[in-house]
Amino acid sequence: MNKPCQNNEDFCSCHICFLYKHNQKYRKLWGGTGDAIPGKKDVSSSKIVKEMVKRATKPCVHLGEKLELVSSCKVGCGGGTEKYRCSIFGECRKIGLDSSIQNCSRCNKYEPTPELSVDQYVEKLNSKIIFRPEDGSQWSQNQTIAVNKIIRKLRENLPEKPKWRGDKAIITTGGGKYWAGTFVQCCISRELGWDHPIQAWYLGEKEYSEKWISELKKLDVECVDAKLFQISDAKYRILNGFEVKLYAVANSRFSCPIWMDSDCYTSRNPIIAYQCQEYQKNGSIHYPDLANAESWTKWEKWGVSPDNSPPIETGQFIYDLDKCWEEVQIALKYNEMSDLTYHWDYGDKGPARVAWALTKKPRTIYRKVPEWKGPAFIHIAFDEKPLFIHRCRGKVSGDQNGFYTPQHKDGQDYHDIPGEELYQKFLAKAKSIAK
Numbered sequence: 064m065n066k067p068c069q070n071n072e073d074f075c076s077c078h079i080c081f082l083y084k085h086n087q088k089y090r091k092l093w094g095g096t097g098d099a100i101p102g103k104k105d106v107s108s109s110k111i112v113k114e115m116v117k118r119a120t121k122p123c124v125h126l127g128e129k130l131e132l133v134s135s136c137k138v139g140c141g142g143g144t145e146k147y148r149c150s151i152f153g154e155c156r157k158i159g160l161d162s163s164i165q166n167c168s169r170c171n172k173y174e175p176t177p178e179l180s181v182d183q184y185v186e187k188l189n190s191k192i193i194f195r196p197e198d199g200s201q202w203s204q205n206q207t208i209a210v211n212k213i214i215r216k217l218r219e220n221l222p223e224k225p226k227w228r229g230d231k232a233i234i235t236t237g238g239g240k241y242w243a244g245t246f247v248q249c250c251i252s253r254e255l256g257w258d259h260p261i262q263a264w265y266l267g268e269k270e271y272s273e274k275w276i277s278e279l280k281k282l283d284v285e286c287v288d289a290k291l292f293q294i295s296d297a298k299y300r301i302l303n304g305f306e307v308k309l310y311a312v313a314n315s316r317f318s319c320p321i322w323m324d325s326d327c328y329t330s331r332n333p334i335i336a337y338q339c340q341e342y343q344k345n346g347s348i349h350y351p352d353l354a355n356a357e358s359w360t361k362w363e364k365w366g367v368s369p370d371n372s373p374p375i376e377t378g379q380f381i382y383d384l385d386k387c388w389e390e391v392q393i394a395l396k397y398n399e400m401s402d403l404t405y406h407w408d409y410g411d412k413g414p415a416r417v418a419w420a421l422t423k424k425p426r427t428i429y430r431k432v433p434e435w436k437g438p439a440f441i442h443i444a445f446d447e448k449p450l451f452i453h454r455c456r457g458k459v460s461g462d463q464n465g466f467y468t469p470q471h472k473d474g475q476d477y478h479d480i481p482g483e484e485l486y487q488k489f490l491a492k493a494k495s496i497a498k
Contacts, residue, residue, distance in 0.1 A: 086111060115168040117175075119158045122197055123167050124174045125150040126157070136161045184209030191300060194402040206403050207366040214421070217396050224388055225316055229260065231337065232317035236307060236325050237263040237279070237286060238270030240466065243493045244325035244459040246275060249282045250489040251482065256332040264289045264311040266302070278496060287311070300399045304467075305411040308377065309395055318385055324378040327453040330482035336381055339445035341427040346386025347419070348427045350442045350451065352376035352412065353435065360416060364407040370420040373431045377411050378453040379442065393418035437478035438471050449481040459493055 127148030134144040140159030149155040151172050152165040159166060167173055176198070179187070184205055187194070233252060237245040245263050252261065263279060265271065267290035276286045289307050293299055297314050299306070312320050321333055342348050349372070356374035384391060397404045397414035407413055419426050434441040438457030444450040457471050457478070475494075477487060 115158065118168045118173055120197070121175045121201060122157075122195075123149075123170070123172075124176045125172065126155070126167065126176075130154065134159075138162075178203055179205060181205050181208045181212065185212055188213060188300075188400050188403070193301065196402075199402045200406045202364055202406065207364055210397075210400060210403065211366050213400070214393055214396060217392060218389065221389060221392055224385065225314075227318040228316040230317060230319045231334070232260040232262060232315060232320045233257065233323060233333070234262050234264070234311050234315050234317070234320045235323050236265065236304075236311070237272075237275065238265030239272075240460070241325040241458075242272050242275035243497055246278055246282075246493050246496070247459050247486065247489045248323060248325060248328045249279060249284050250492065251328045251485050252333065253282050254485060254489075255329060257334065259334075260285065260317065262287055262311065262315055262317075264307055266290055266304070266307060274496070301401050303401075305405070306398045306401055308411055309391065309398055309415070312382065313384070313391055313395055319381070319383050321381045322377075322379060323451070324453065324455070326455050326458040327378045327451055328482065328486065330449050330452055333450065335444055335446075336450065339427065341445065342381060342383070345425045345427050346383035347390070347424075348381040348429075349375045349415065349419075350379055350440070350453075351428055351430055351433045354432055356409065356412070359409045360413055361407045362417075365404075365413070365417045367417050367421050370423065372416065372419070372426060372428060375412060375416050375428070376433075376440065376453070377415060378440065378455060379451045380415070387424065390415075390418045390422055390424055393421060436480050437476075439478070439480055441480060452480060452482055452486070454486075459490055 127150060130146040130148060132145070134140060134156075135146065136144045136156065136159050138160045140156065140161055144156050144159035144161070146154050146156060146164070149165060155165040155167060155170070157167045159168075188209060233249075235245055235248060242265075249261055249263070261282070261284045263284055264287045267288060271288070279286055289302060289311065292314065293302055297310070299310060302310060308322060308324075312322050319337065321336065323329075336342070336348065339348065352374040353376075354373075356376070360369070360374060362369045382391060394414040394417075397418065398411055401411075404413060405411075408416070429443055429445065429447075434443075438454055440451070440453040440455065441449050442451040442453065455468055457476070458466055460470070460475075475490065477483060
């Protein structure tokens with residue numbers, strides 16, 4: 064049979080021509096003699112595949128910024144084939160079958176980005192330069208050493224504790240499609256008798272909503288723009304959705320805050336949580352994740368020995384910042400380096416788990432494995448009765464959707480779980496406001 068690609072193989076960069084040039088078996092298959100091509104050394108198919116995988120995962124030193132969010136390739140390139148800026152050819156793809164543009168996986172100008180030294184990683188992590196996902200995901204021991212070097216320096220000179228505005232408070236997140244859930248959560252908290260402060264943090268102008276903020280003010284909820292706060296007070300290297308959670312808690316100016324994601328609420332007054340004697344002694348309450356989350360924590364990459372705690376899910380937690388200030392500052396710093404550390408776990412679940420394992424401070428976790436029912440985690444208090452309902456697979460959609468996790472019918476189905484009557488009551492109110 065003839066070689067399927069009829070382009071001149073000396074110049075074409077398509078996958079077929081690459082195989083034709085580099086592997087004798089393919090030349091025989093496509094009508095060639097099988098003889099070696101002058102100046103070219105044949106390699107085995109397995110080595111070709113191995114080299115292409117390496118090039119797809121190890122960025123070329125000439126690779127620049129991504130030029131498109133969705134690949135424009137029309138010839139079956141598959142996923143991960145978006146165009147990038149190239150300092151040699153102008154544009155390129157990392158992999159794919161598009162012969163009209165240079166391709167890293169077959170390019171004779173490919174040169175892998177050299178590994179950074181520990182000090183170079185430290186310098187970059189202390190700057191505003193952010194690792195691209197494809198760079199941050201390429202773990203090396205130097206990353207671990209650099210991160211731990213930064214943590215050691217932090218522990219030698221911890222930030223001073225602020226002057227507290229008060230002790231008890233609920234801290235939550237708002238913003239964009241999450242406002243409706245925040246509204247439901249705050250309505251439930253007030254209905255159940257929570258008369259302490261509530262703060263809802265959001266990320267800048269793009270997440271601002273005059274309508275929802277006005278509704279929350281009626282519930283005596285203080286809405287805080289984390290971006291403005293960052294500029295004026297606590298500067299932070301990376302401040303996105305996961306990172307803002309602990310940032311808000313640490314900067315709330317309340318010494319004993321309860322954190323709840325916007326898709327979390329309580330089935331009774333959360334004031335009961337403070338009665339836990341373990342919490343009063345240790346200063347923290349964490350809540351477990353499902354058992355399959357254990358594999359997400361890559362302890363060898365963190366460079367920290369695991370403790371005997373289960374994986375945690377951070378939809379809710381309670382801290383006494385006076386008693387766990389060091390652990391919170393460590394977790395904050397891990398979050399600030401999320402362009403590396405989030406590749407070592409699932410978002411912000413890792414930093415808190417690893418921070419406590421590092422200091423070996425006792426923590427309060429009531430169960431190793433949580434109850435899951437319908438679309439939600441059911442988390443208990445110290446008295447073994449349900450307290451937090453983390454409805455992560457059944458969020459309030461309001462006037463928007465497109466959440467990070469898969470959702471079941473916009474959170475509107477009735478489920479036989481604690482606090483459902485109140486949830487449905489304020490869900491209906493949120494949907495009427497969203498119209």
